Amino acid sequence: xxxxxxxxxxxxxxxxxxxxxxxxKCMTARQKLEAQLxxxxxVKEELDLxxxxxxxxxxxxxxxxxQDLEEAKGTVRKRLDYIAGEIKRYETQMKDxxxxxxxxxxxxxxxxxxxxxxxxxxxxxx
Numbered sequence: 001x002x003x004x005x006x007x008x009x010x011x012x013x014x015x016x017x018x019x020x021x022x023x024x025k026c027m028t029a030r031q032k033l034e035a036q037l038x039x040x041x042x043v044k045e046e047l048d049l050x051x052x053x054x055x056x057x058x059x060x061x062x063x064x065x066x067q068d069l070e071e072a073k074g075t076v077r078k079r080l081d082y083i084a085g086e087i088k089r090y091e092t093q094m095k096d097x098x099x100x101x102x103x104x105x106x107x108x109x110x111x112x113x114x115x116x117x118x119x120x121x122x123x124x125x126x
Contacts, residue, residue, distance in 0.1 A: 009111040018102040021096045030090040036081045042074045044081035 015070040047069070050056065056072045 002115060002122055005111060005115045005118055009108070009115055012104060012108050012111060016108060019097055019101045019104060023101065026090050026094045026097060030087060030094070031081055033087050033090065037080065037087065040076055040080050040083065044073070044080065046062065047073050047076060051095060 049057070050069055050072075052069060054069065056067050056069050058067040058072065
């Protein structure tokens with residue numbers, strides 16, 4: 001009996017550890033997106049300071065290419081929207097993983113208690 005509980009407990013611990021790894025990956029990806037969001041907000045602020053008489057260049061590979069100001073602003077706006085959407089997606093994913101981790105913690109606690117009871121019964125019989 002105790003061996004079955006121990007095997008089940010080990011399986012749940014492995015699942016819990018995988019959830020923790022997935023949560024860590026999500027947090028890392030979200031942090032990168034936050035950095036990109038900050039960077040793109042700075043670009044947007046700089047573009048907002050310009051008027052039609054200013055020239056805007058876009059780096060494509062090793063070459064600077066002239067770009068229309070409104071086109072540049074539109075590109076940055078789209079990028080900001082995309083990044084914000086991705087951040088929301090990762091936040092939802094993180095909440096889901098945290099909920100699953102909490103459920104696994106409850107299962108692990110119960111299994112540990114069952115395992116300890118089974119060990120105690122085995123010790124009393126011996």
